[in-house]
Amino acid sequence: MSTRKLLSTTHFHPIPLIVRNSIQLVQNCTTPPNPPFIPKGPSVLATTLIKSYFGKGLIGEARTLFDEMPERDVVAWTVMIAGYTSCNNHTHAWMVFCEMMNEELDPNAFTISSVLKACKGMKCLSYGRLVHGLAIKHGLDGFIYVDNALMDMYATCCVSMDDACMVFRGIHLKNEVSWTTLIAGYTHRDDGYGGLRVFRQMLLEEVELNPFSFSIAVRACTSIGSHTFGEQLHAAVTKHGFESNLPVMNSILDMYCRCSCFSEANRYFYEMNQRDLITWNTLIAGYERSNPTESLYVFSMMESEGFSPNCFTFTSIMAACATLAFLNCGQQIHGRIIRRGLDGNLALSNALIDMYSKCGNIADSHQVFGGMSRRDLVSWTAMMIGYGTHGYGEEAVELFDKMVRSGIRPDRVVFMAILSACSHAGLVDEGLRYFKLMVGDYNISPDQEIYGCVVDLLGRAGKVEEAYELIESMPFKPDECVWGPFLGACKAHTFPNLGKLAAHRILDLRPHMAGTYVMLSNIYAADGKWGEFARLRKLMKRMGNKKETGRSWVEVGNHVYSFVVGDEVGSKIEGIYQVLENLIGHMKESGYVPDLDCLIYDLEDGT
């Protein structure tokens, strides 16, 4: 007998395991009444169970039970839609809604607001507009939950905030959620000023402020990088008595970190009277961006205080290991990720690809990439960058085409990755083909960085004059992203006049870039212009301008040894000079001739 039949009868029947377990589950959640528990009705019981299943992530069980229900009312359908959305399965939520419409059931305000959340999750404006039409048809626009969900959907799916604002203006009795949804709409699209304008309006209209409004307003300050506004809001948070609200405190901590106010962030962190995992993750992520060593230290402190890391923590730690090239540490954390069963997490896998690649282990990057059951644009980009930096241009090209075939639309960053890969592998024609594809087929307008990649592509291959023609043809004034690689090409392929031009353009834009002075003085030296060479070096000394020293590091056992040219490291790491000799031997065999001139000039200057 099917569960559908079983639920539709009041007679005694052997109960299938799934329903017996489900009834047990409900009975465990409530105080058993006396006389024995009698469910209100099969539909209500099943609906409760479905919600409970979704809450535990048991999506398959929820669907089976729903399919077996004899009668499915609007509440049951809504629970399914909301359940799928709560598990980030927006496509299934939408499919359930379509099924419901096919059965000619009328949606209510709960259904509409739930399915709008699914449209938002899918970022699908056309579906959202369709639901808006249905809401009007059923007289459900005007319900505050529906209007707020409409605003949220339009704010997420539209190019501009116009539609969201139109819905907002049409709400007669706006509540706090209406206001915070509008602020969040601006803020999440990185329009912090827009978000703060709405927040100010909220203050002027004397809308009651709550922790939600403060945390999103603080996020708006963060997005514009204004710690001045952030500090004012921090004071306002205290004035309104929300200084002990943990999400608000976490957003303030995040603001100080992202505005690079680390002494304030640190002080604030130590003064916090309560901390949760998000607090620690915020500080770890904050340090990861500017001081990865410190982020590893905070991580160890977090564990010693008994907090267990999650996907967010591990992602930041992986990024820190990548920046520091701590392969051993990264491998150990990877082991922990596998033991914790977190290796299926998309963002974490993306961070692992990046970590292995930046630590020089491209084979393991490839292994992580190959083992992923789901990949997004970031996964493909990380792998392509890995191939590119390791000189595997053809593999990167192959990967790009495979990605497009899998249905993922490339963005600006992927094009930068593929152009850079072609550039380092000398694949000039391939690179130029991608440049044309980007503009022609994908309608992406090249910006400074993209032009910089194409100039680098041409320049590295010795096509310096073509690179210059490209710069001349740019529709806007080139900046250092373009002149920088061009200068490198002029130096490498001995085009002193164009090199001087590039260096002067960079110095006009960035007068304190020591590397440019060094490069320019070396161009003068190579051209025999010793007077100019000496003048520039004196100028640098007068300005106190010193080129940042190139630093290398090597991980041996549990230690990381860091050194600059001339450091005595031999006593610390036996055999390092032997390895160096081997490397030099390989380089000579490959026909590499070092540019000793530059080295001599740098040493003469003591830099």
Add this chain to the structure above:
DNA sequence: GTAGGGTTAG
């Protein structure tokens, strides 16, 4: 028995 806005990553 059903629906909302805020904090951490890539």
